[in-house]
Amino acid sequence: MPKSKRNREVTLSKVKKKPRTWKEGLITQVRELVDRYPSAYVFQHSNMRNDKFKELREKHLDTSRFCMGSTKLLQVGLGRSQVDEYQDNLSQLSATLTGAVGLFFTSLPHAEVSSIFESFQEEDFARAGMKATEDVDLQEGPLEGPSGPLPHTLEPSLRKHGLPTKLDRSVVTLLQNHRVCSTGERLSPDQAHLLRVFGIKMAVFRMRLLSHWLKDGGVFEELAEQEDAESDEGLDVDGMPGELPASMLLPPGVLV
Structure with missing residues (x-):
């Protein structure tokens, strides 16, 4: 008996590719933020929690913007080399965009930015797939x-x-x-x-500054090396590899 065409396996995890307009929109956003703010930072995040991240970005909405998405697209927005960099020395900032990272554009002084990131730490419950930190x-x-x-x-x-x-x-x-x-x-x-x-929290959402770029003079400074920290990015509710939450991805024309 021939195999029924109705009995087909359907991959539920299949994700549609982002359209070209979406990609161009993110690149445009990055360059608009470079033009608007006097300094930019690359930060590393671990155990991202959208609700806590939203509170932080809304708190500094008057002076700063976070920008997150595909690191390759963020690199294109800044420029990957001296030949195509959007402004002087942005390619050096672009080179630190690897792993679980994002961009932070601000008009705040460097000391205040450092204080914000160093003091930000939120405990939360671990998700399936993470390593237990205690018995x-x-x-x-x-x-x-x-x-x-x-x-x-x-x-x-x-x-x-x-x-x-x-x-x-x-x-x-x-x-x-x-x-x-x-x-x-x-x-x-x-x-x-x-x-x-039982109220036992084993995950800590925190962010670290990795590098800094100052528009005035195109000054670049590396602040720290990336940590190979335990994280639950890319894990779905069952602890298997999955997509990042949609709320962490930037649609064209929307700045976070």
């Missing part, structure tokens, strides 16, 4: 979360995610000692869910 053990008996005893309605969900629990007079009870995760272990979706239930 987490639960002891047999009644279970408590960050706000006290766990609600009895949560018990079926805990069993679903691998905890040996039962309800004892409406109290969520662990039947035996249980290790949720071990240091250095890649977290499964079940482990990441349990860590969230």
Whole structure:
């Protein structure tokens, strides 16, 4: 019997290519920001959290703009060599655009910019696929979360995610000692869910300045080397490689 044409595997992770107009729009945005602001920085980010990032960029909206997207397109906007660089020495800034990085354009003095980035740090829950930073053990008996005893309605969900629990007079009870995760272990979706239930945060969203370019005189300065830090960029909810969130990508004509 011939194989049915209806039984076809469909790849749900397939992503449409960005159109040429979108790419040109990002390049144009970069150059407009170079013209508008007296200095530019390349920063490295780890464990990006969109809500916290949005708060930071809105706080400095009057003086600065963040620009994130394809590093190749950002490099084209600045110029990859002295031959095609948009302004003097921007190709040196462009050369530091590798990995999980973005551009920060500002009119703030360098000391204030350094203070903003050095003081910015937000703890959050680890996602599936990240490495555990500590051993987490639960002891047999009644279970408590960050706000006290766990609600009895949560018990079926805990069993679903691998905890040996039962309800004892409406109290969520662990039947035996249980290790949720071990240091250095890649977290499964079940482990990441349990860590969230018990309020244990293992991810830190932070940003580091890597390089600085000053329009006046085209002065370039390298501030730090990239860190090979643990990060959950590019991981989807199941801990598998995936696309960055759409809210982190810049549509043409929109500046962050």
